[in-house]
Amino acid sequence: xxxxxxxxxxxxxxxxxxxxxxxxxxxxxxxxxxxxxxxxxxxxxxxxxxxxxxxxxxxxxxxxxxx
Numbered sequence: 001x002x003x004x005x006x007x008x009x010x011x012x013x014x015x016x017x018x019x020x021x022x023x024x025x026x027x028x029x030x031x032x033x034x035x036x037x038x039x040x041x042x043x044x045x046x047x048x049x050x051x052x053x054x055x056x057x058x059x060x061x062x063x064x065x066x067x
Contacts, residue, residue, distance in 0.1 A: 001025040002049055004032035022060055026052035 001015055005027055015025055030045040032038060038049045 002032075002038060002052060003027065004034050004038070006031065007034065024052075024056055 001011060001023075002025065003011060008025075008027055012025075015023065026049065028038075028045045028048050030048075032045060032049075033040070033043055037043065039046055039053075
């Protein structure tokens with residue numbers, strides 16, 4: 001889950017109830033943005049949102065080679 005900083009109280013209770021060990025949330029150090037606007041390049045904090053999304057996808061959906 002991602003959101004603007006001020007939105008966390010609206011969803012954190014629901015997040016806490018998800019029984020997954022792979023769940024994550026990202027709150028930017030800035031005020032952030034609501035919804036897909038958070039990913040728009042015109043906002044200075046969009047790269048931080050993209051990094052959080054990419055890390056989640058890599059950790060959970062991209063096959064890692066067996067060693």
